[in-house]
Amino acid sequence: MAGILLEIQETVEKYASIMAKISNFDVEVVDADLFRVAGTGIFAPFVNMDMSAEGYAYRQVLKTGKLQIIYTPGRDPICQDCPKRHNCTEEIEIAMPILARGKTIGVIGLVGSSEWHRNTILQDEGTYLGLIEQIANFIAAKATERIDQKKQESMLSALSCTIDHMEQGILILGSDRTITLANYEARKQLKLEILEGSQVKLTPTRDKINGQSEYLLSVAEKKTYILGEIYIPFKVDESYAEVLVFTRSKNLHQKMYALTAAISTGNIIGSSEETAALRMEIEKVANSASTVLITGESGTGKEVAATAIWRAGNRRDQQFVALNCAAIPESLLESELFGYVKGAFTGADPNGRIGKFELANHGIVFLDEIGDMPLYLQAKLLRILQDRKIVRIGSNQLIPVDVRVIAATNKDLKSMIADGKFREDLYYRLNVIPLNILPLRQRQKDIPDLANLFAQRYATRFGKSQCRIPPQTMDALLAHPWYGNVRELENTIEFMVNMSDEEGILDLDTLPRDFLEHQRRAAYKHDWSANPAEGSLPPTDAQTVLPLKEVERREIQKALQLFGESTQGKKSAAKSLGISLATLYRKTEEFSK
Numbered sequence: 001m002a003g004i005l006l007e008i009q010e011t012v013e014k015y016a017s018i019m020a021k022i023s024n025f026d027v028e029v030v031d032a033d034l035f036r037v038a039g040t041g042i043f044a045p046f047v048n049m050d051m052s053a054e055g056y057a058y059r060q061v062l063k064t065g066k067l068q069i070i071y072t073p074g075r076d077p078i079c080q081d082c083p084k085r086h087n088c089t090e091e092i093e094i095a096m097p098i099l100a101r102g103k104t105i106g107v108i109g110l111v112g113s114s115e116w117h118r119n120t121i122l123q124d125e126g127t128y129l130g131l132i133e134q135i136a137n138f139i140a141a142k143a144t145e146r147i148d149q150k151k152q153e154s155m156l157s158a159l160s161c162t163i164d165h166m167e168q169g170i171l172i173l174g175s176d177r178t179i180t181l182a183n184y185e186a187r188k189q190l191k192l193e194i195l196e197g198s199q200v201k202l203t204p205t206r207d208k209i210n211g212q213s214e215y216l217l218s219v220a221e222k223k224t225y226i227l228g229e230i231y232i233p234f235k236v237d238e239s240y241a242e243v244l245v246f247t248r249s250k251n252l253h254q255k256m257y258a259l260t261a262a263i264s265t266g267n268i269i270g271s272s273e274e275t276a277a278l279r280m281e282i283e284k285v286a287n288s289a290s291t292v293l294i295t296g297e298s299g300t301g302k303e304v305a306a307t308a309i310w311r312a313g314n315r316r317d318q319q320f321v322a323l324n325c326a327a328i329p330e331s332l333l334e335s336e337l338f339g340y341v342k343g344a345f346t347g348a349d350p351n352g353r354i355g356k357f358e359l360a361n362h363g364i365v366f367l368d369e370i371g372d373m374p375l376y377l378q379a380k381l382l383r384i385l386q387d388r389k390i391v392r393i394g395s396n397q398l399i400p401v402d403v404r405v406i407a408a409t410n411k412d413l414k415s416m417i418a419d420g421k422f423r424e425d426l427y428y429r430l431n432v433i434p435l436n437i438l439p440l441r442q443r444q445k446d447i448p449d450l451a452n453l454f455a456q457r458y459a460t461r462f463g464k465s466q467c468r469i470p471p472q473t474m475d476a477l478l479a480h481p482w483y484g485n486v487r488e489l490e491n492t493i494e495f496m497v498n499m500s501d502e503e504g505i506l507d508l509d510t511l512p513r514d515f516l517e518h519q520r521r522a523a524y525k526h527d528w529s530a531n532p533a534e535g536s537l538p539p540t541d542a543q544t545v546l547p548l549k550e551v552e553r554r555e556i557q558k559a560l561q562l563f564g565e566s567t568q569g570k571k572s573a574a575k576s577l578g579i580s581l582a583t584l585y586r587k588t589e590e591f592s593k
């Protein structure tokens, strides 16, 4: 509050001069720093001057907050330290505190320098005290007003700073829905530089998501779907009738899901002719809106191809939303795909949720392991692909969606159709652009490229300056069948980088044990079949042939025993087996039947 009297100096001067005129005394006003803010008569030339070297009576009043009447200036004990006390010209002085919000913000002094002044006060002290107190109150009232105004200004500036840093858009609307104030986020989300003064129209869609109502917001001929709430503040002014706090539906979607878009670079590595052809095909189909069906064994890079289509196409700035149909329980798949509104079913998030199709509006939905989609959902998906509209569970509203669907599977959908497990009509809808990714063993030229890429990637990740694959190791990698495809190769190289010495050379002995075992068996087989008469037979266990399913079951069991059945354990088991987590779940379920 220091300096407040200076801020209302004009008013203080006015009251000081009124007081002087009424009383015929000289009047001065000092603030809490003993700075003279106003002065009449003998004090007039010394306004705006620092009085801290004098003003002993005022100092006392400021300290105690109490009135002081000095009947014998110069001789009064209060003046004992004053350097001018021996030649003091004053005859009498009244020093009244100016109090605002419980604090002494200054002092008003009534100073008489003649016998007449002294007698006048002595005769009618009460009247003069009443008068000076009244003037002190007037000044205090004005100062309080200014203090409150300053507080409000600070509060407004703090509020406006806060709302400008909020993640949600905020519009303060007048009673005619004209925007009085918009925060930075509102301007950003609505992509408009100036919003103030524009009228908004809010049409509720009647859906609620995450506890917030959805509206179609129209402003300056722009229409945007938003999720938000309208709050009605205590109304003192027509321009501040409503507060709309909102998020563009899409923005919310982006936060609701940790998008899978970032998982892959979309770079398809490999110098084989087959991979070069795949890259060209992707370039060709990237801008189309037609559905793509990617087939290929597990781990061949179907998701990599899907993201490459997204990145190369005109939807690259929109969402790429991936959903693994095998990894999500059947009962939840529908709501994951289409979302649901408030109260749609028991056990659901009470606030509703947006589905992947809406989330990916204008972008791409990648439906991995489409062969695992239950038949009734296949019918729904077919309808969406035909009508391009979705309905959230529990709602009647048809929501148009512009989504490109890319589906992928490692299953033989044709035989599934024959078994009645996959809809033929959906198959043809999906298979508009078919892309087949060959197993790694059929595009061997990619192996060195991928192996070097992964060696570099994991060397960097594990803080090794470099990793090199010597020719004999590369030969072994080239000879391996890679049933787990690129994923298995990646996991193998990760293991090898871990095993490598300081020089980062991925020798043969850095290869995983299973890998070497496989190579050894292949070598025995080769020797024996090349020269059965003299060649040694493979050891007994190598002679026992197990059905592939059994081998798979045992290896899965082994991996789960090794890594444990926790989610993390399963993740590591899947990694070591060179299959996805979803495939691991599917297979364990299969084996438990």
Ligand SMILES: Nc1ncnc2c1ncn2[C@@H]1O[C@H](COP(=O)(O)OP(=O)(O)OP(=O)(O)O)[C@@H](O)[C@H]1O
Pocket (backbone or CB within 6 Å): 264, 267, 268, 269, 270, 296, 297, 298, 299, 300, 301, 302, 303, 304, 305, 368, 409, 410, 486, 487, 490, 579, 580, 583
């Ligand atoms: N051409 C490639 N270039 C770089 N990395 C690749 C390539 N192909 C596959 N990968 C890597 O291999 C791993 C498996 O790829 P991806 O997940 O795309 O296979 P998928 O065929 O979709 O597997 P699944 O059928 O099990 O879902 C990923 O880590 C991916 O980054």
